[in-house]
Amino acid sequence: MGYSDQFFRSLDVDPSSNSEIGQLSKKTGIPVPRLRYYNEGNIVPTGSDMSKIEATVGIYELDLAVRMGRLDHATTELLQEHASEILELIGHHRRHTHTPFPEDLLPVFETDHGQLYQEDCLSALKTVDSDSVDLVFADPPFNLDKLYPSKMNDNLKIEEYLKWTEAWLRECIRTLKPGGALFTWNLPVWNSQVSNFLHSRLTFKHWIAADIKYSLPIKGRLYPSHYSLLYFVKGQKPSKLEADRLPTPTCPNCFGDLKDYGGYKHKMNPEGISLTDIWTDIPPVRHAKYKKRKGANELSVKLLDRIIEMASEPGDLVLDPFGGSGTTYVVAELKGRRWWGCELGPCDIIVDRFERISEDRSHLEKIRADINHLFPPSVKRERERRGHWTPESVAHKNKPTNDSAESLALFEDGES
Numbered sequence: 195m196g197y198s199d200q201f202f203r204s205l206d207v208d209p210s211s212n213s214e215i216g217q218l219s220k221k222t223g224i225p226v227p228r229l230r231y232y233n234e235g236n237i238v239p240t241g242s243d244m245s246k247i248e249a250t251v252g253i254y255e256l257d258l259a260v261r262m263g264r265l266d267h268a269t270t271e272l273l274q275e276h277a278s279e280i281l282e283l284i285g286h287h288r289r290h291t292h293t294p295f296p297e298d299l300l301p302v303f304e305t306d307h308g309q310l311y312q313e314d315c316l317s318a319l320k321t322v323d324s325d326s327v328d329l330v331f332a333d334p335p336f337n338l339d340k341l342y343p344s345k346m347n348d349n350l351k352i353e354e355y356l357k358w359t360e361a362w363l364r365e366c367i368r369t370l371k372p373g374g375a376l377f378t379w380n381l382p383v384w385n386s387q388v389s390n391f392l393h394s395r396l397t398f399k400h401w402i403a404a405d406i407k408y409s410l411p412i413k414g415r416l417y418p419s420h421y422s423l424l425y426f427v428k429g430q431k432p433s434k435l436e437a438d439r440l441p442t443p444t445c446p447n448c449f450g451d452l453k454d455y456g457g458y459k460h461k462m463n464p465e466g467i468s469l470t471d472i473w474t475d476i477p478p479v480r481h482a483k484y485k486k487r488k489g490a491n492e493l494s495v496k497l498l499d500r501i502i503e504m505a506s507e508p509g510d511l512v513l514d515p516f517g518g519s520g521t522t523y524v525v526a527e528l529k530g531r532r533w534w535g536c537e538l539g540p541c542d543i544i545v546d547r548f549e550r551i552s553e554d555r556s557h558l559e560k561i562r563a564d565i566n567h568l569f570p571p572s573v574k575r576e577r578e579r580r581g582h583w584t585p586e587s588v589a590h591k592n593k594p595t596n597d598s599a600e601s602l603a604l605f606e607d608g609e610s
């Protein structure tokens with residue numbers, strides 16, 4: 195990983211030459227480790243280090259930032275002011291970079307609801323009509339040097355990975371209908387960099403944090419504990435945004451309350467609590483019974499069920515450019531959505547999964563049986579048996595309203 199030595203190159207220093215880096219250090223008075231830090235993180239120096247570079251190398255912050263590809267809003271404004279001249283210089287390059295369009299693309303697998311293509315997403319997406327998709331979900335490789343069955347390069351230079359990400363996102367956005375939703379699942383380090391691009395073309399809805407520990411604790415870092423799910427829509431408002439409601443947590447042993455609801459019990463919505471932008475109930479797919487392929491990160495059926503339910507209607511078209519084990523496609527199929535997918539690597543796992551779709555169907559049924567109730571049916575039975583309150587037992591008080599559910603959310607956070 196890492197960047198492509200833009201810092202050293204901008205200063206005309208050979209990144210592989212210790213002596214040239216040493217000379218730069220001597221000339222500027224900036225220690226070698228700090229010069230290497232700027233280079234490795236593609237970070238524009240600030241403060242006295244920048245003054246030293248200006249004074250000794252004669253390159254100014256604006257020049258350096260542009261050469262390093264680090265454009266802030268002030269620089270962007272300058273580029274805008276000189277757009278005609280700049281486009282004259284660079285427009286030619288952009289117009290001539292294109293991904294081939296596969297004329298004779300045939301699905302490797304299809305059902306009445308969807309088609310799967312074994313193809314690079316950048317070219318396969320070209321065959322999808324503009325403004326035709328209701329929901330895009332994407333779970334790309336994370337550039338963590340993982341070995342995928344497709345043998346794609348998962349260890350790109352940072353700017354190459356981001357450039358590639360913007361290229362497939364640009365295509366996905368083109369295919370979205372106005373009002374359509376785009377969700378992209380990634381590590382915070384990537385989604386935080388990609389969000390600026392998305393903000394320039396779509397309307398931001400949410401940064402959803404899915405609380406799943408994904409790496410071991412490392413000294414000097416906080417324990418990485420959430421994946422980022424970015425949620426944007428095309429145009430001003432979503433065609434559909436209707437989230438499932440979740441059960442309120444109870445003690446796994448005695449089925450009693452974990453929170454003191456005090457006099458608010460009768461105000462709780464019997465259909466469950468409102469979904470927030472922090473999801474703590476998405477399981478990692480580790481259990482052999484549910485995992486469809488070894489090694490790669492397969493997402494939970496529960497995650498895709500939630501997204502597809504929230505942002506699409508039956509009959510809508512769901513697109514996922516990174517098939518993997520086909521989680522998006524089977525969930526879309528089971529929920530009566532149309533789907534479109536592609537996968538660069540072998541697709542037999544996805545085909546095989548469809549052949550055994552009854553396993554995912556019963557898994558999905560179990561998931562759905564427990565949501566949109568304040569207490570899942572099995573928990574409610576236990577609560578009744580043990581004499582704990584249920585929505586029915588406190589129903590003689592006021593009827594719940596959405597407003598009261600909201601005030602309860604504040605109450606639960608201890609704000610009122």
Ligand SMILES: C[S@@+](CC[C@H](N)C(=O)[O-])C[C@H]1O[C@@H](n2cnc3c(N)ncnc32)[C@H](O)[C@@H]1O
Nearest residue numbers: 314315333344492493516518519520521537538
């Ligand atoms: C993280 S996995 C997706 C897992 C999937 N969400 C699931 O639940 O099974 C990413 C997948 O994208 C595939 N892939 C990588 N680059 C691709 C490309 N350019 N076009 C299509 N698929 C690609 C990889 O082979 C891998 O199977």
